[in-house]
Amino acid sequence: MNIEEKLGILTDAAKYDVSCSSSNSNRKNQGGIGNAHVSGICHSWSEDGRCISLLKILLTNDCVYDCVYCINRRSADTPRAEFTPEEVAQLTIEFYKRNYIEGLFLSSAVSKNPDDTMEKMIRVAKLLRKVHQFYGYIHMKAIPGASPSLIQEMGLYIDRMSVNIEMPTESSLKLLAPQKSYESIYRPMLAIGGGIEQNVAERKQFRQAPKFVPAGQTTQMIIGAAREDDFTILQRTQSLYDDYKMKRVYYSGFVPAVASPLTEGIVKPPLLREHRIYQGDFLMRFYGFHSTEILSQKNPFFDLYLDPKANWAIENIHLFPMEINRATYKELLRIPGFGPKSAQKIIQARRFAALSYDGLKSLKISTKRARNFITVGGVYRGGNFSSPDLLRESMRNADPDNYQQLRFFR
Numbered sequence: 001m002n003i004e005e006k007l008g009i010l011t012d013a014a015k016y017d018v019s020c021s022s023s024n025s026n027r028k029n030q031g032g033i034g035n036a037h038v039s040g041i042c043h044s045w046s047e048d049g050r051c052i053s054l055l056k057i058l059l060t061n062d063c064v065y066d067c068v069y070c071i072n073r074r075s076a077d078t079p080r081a082e083f084t085p086e087e088v089a090q091l092t093i094e095f096y097k098r099n100y101i102e103g104l105f106l107s108s109a110v111s112k113n114p115d116d117t118m119e120k121m122i123r124v125a126k127l128l129r130k131v132h133q134f135y136g137y138i139h140m141k142a143i144p145g146a147s148p149s150l151i152q153e154m155g156l157y158i159d160r161m162s163v164n165i166e167m168p169t170e171s172s173l174k175l176l177a178p179q180k181s182y183e184s185i186y187r188p189m190l191a192i193g194g195g196i197e198q199n200v201a202e203r204k205q206f207r208q209a210p211k212f213v214p215a216g217q218t219t220q221m222i223i224g225a226a227r228e229d230d231f232t233i234l235q236r237t238q239s240l241y242d243d244y245k246m247k248r249v250y251y252s253g254f255v256p257a258v259a260s261p262l263t264e265g266i267v268k269p270p271l272l273r274e275h276r277i278y279q280g281d282f283l284m285r286f287y288g289f290h291s292t293e294i295l296s297q298k299n300p301f302f303d304l305y306l307d308p309k310a311n312w313a314i315e316n317i318h319l320f321p322m323e324i325n326r327a328t329y330k331e332l333l334r335i336p337g338f339g340p341k342s343a344q345k346i347i348q349a350r351r352f353a354a355l356s357y358d359g360l361k362s363l364k365i366s367t368k369r370a371r372n373f374i375t376v377g378g379v380y381r382g383g384n385f386s387s388p389d390l391l392r393e394s395m396r397n398a399d400p401d402n403y404q405q406l407r408f409f410r
């Protein structure tokens with residue numbers, strides 16, 4: 001099999017990994033301009049906020065495991081291929097020199113066993129860094145069950161590392177990925193997290209100490225494969241941020257790409273569910289919410305037609321309206337329609353004078369979504385709703401996420 005055929009198979013096999021979004025496309029250039037190459041080039045964000053394009057491939061899709069949700073599972077009837085480490089390094093450099101990419105995102109199926117696969121991936125990283133003197137961004141997936149010493153070694157050559165948590169509960173992992181266990185996933189996660197902490201301390205003492213996974217670790221969770229509710233997913237996420245210092249958790253809606261009696265009848269979850277889970281995740285990371293404030297055992301699913309913060313505010317309507325000239329930063333963050341930037345602007349501006357609606361306007365802070373939840377200088381400009389349900393109904397109809405894509409032509 002030539003390298004182009006391998007590239008076709010191993011970029012296609014990587015497309016379900018959502019740690020960065022893929023621009024996979026198979027449009028052919030028929031004499032015009034542009035080249036939407038079939039190879040997976042995806043985009044990610046560097047620490048300084050730049051958008052960078054990455055070559056996104058698998059080292060191999062020839063897996064000895066048989067995870068029910070995976071297109072590359074051992075029992076799936078799919079073409080198989082494997083790159084050598086030298087081929088991956090060469091491809092990365094060639095793509096880089098042509099200005100197609102700025103870095104590499106490399107994942108892999110488990111070829112013989114976790115350690116053997118990790119060793120090959122480490123070889124790719126070493127070739128890039130030491131032989132090709134490549135200083136671009138490298139993100140690699142650590143293989144669940146790999147030895148801590150290999151995690152340590154890999155971490156010295158790459159920028160970001162991730163281990164997929166896969167399922168929101170241990171029981172669903174056992175059911176759908178019987179060769180994996182939470183232990184085999186959490187062990188490398190802990191090794192990465194511990195290594196990062198230790199490295200930060202070392203670099204404070206010795207500035208020349210080599211960097212270990214400087215861009216942090218991330219993980220990915222599959223949604224909807226085992227009928228877990230959104231509350232369970234958020235609780236797992238909370239623990240990943242709190243206990244494992246995860247930089248980011250990504251969510252991937254289950255794609256019933258391979259038939260199995262264990263997932264029979266389960267359909268791909270609606271995109272809006274994934275979107276609401278991402279919003280819940282943002283509330284925990286940037287707005288100071290705990291998972292138990294967003295959802296509960298009694299109310300375990302997101303309202304698909306209302307954003308989670310508005311939903312929380314309506315459930316806690318006794319806390320509103322809030323006077324924005326008195327609310328603390330934390331309280332301002334809880335007002336629907338206000339984000340960290342608006343909250344900061346309000347706190348800064350009111351040091352000099354009390355704010356009015358015109359004052360908010362001149363700060364370019366919209367009160368369109370917030371108006372039912374605030375007073376400004378004692379003035380309320382929201383609607384008069386006789387019950388929270390009516391407010392909910394009105395906000396559901398106004399939620400921009402519920403709009404359908406506008407047609408360009410009528």
Ligand code: SF4
Pocket residue numbers: 063064065066067070071072073074108109110177
């Ligand atoms: S180990 Fe990874 S590649 Fe292999 S079947 Fe499971 S999810 Fe797929």
